[in-house]
Amino acid sequence: VTITKWMTDHGYATGHGDTIEDLFKELEWQVAEREREACAKLCDQRAEEDKFEGCYANACAEAIRARGET
DSSP states (O other), X not given: XXXXXXHHHTTOOOTTXXXXXXHHXXXXXXXXXXXXXXXXXXXXXXXXXXXXXXXXXXXXXXXXXXXXXX
């Protein structure tokens, strides 16, 4: 199986990767983005469960998502 096929089979975009290194760079940022979003969703869930004043889960979710914007 080629890296391109594996990426597309697993829902990752191949971007404009002309080399194996390019494809791995594309994969790296996409994996990191999925991981950030999964963590942020856990914080969102915690914020919904913790309906008390002073819950920092929403702020944590926002901070996690902001890391992907830099």
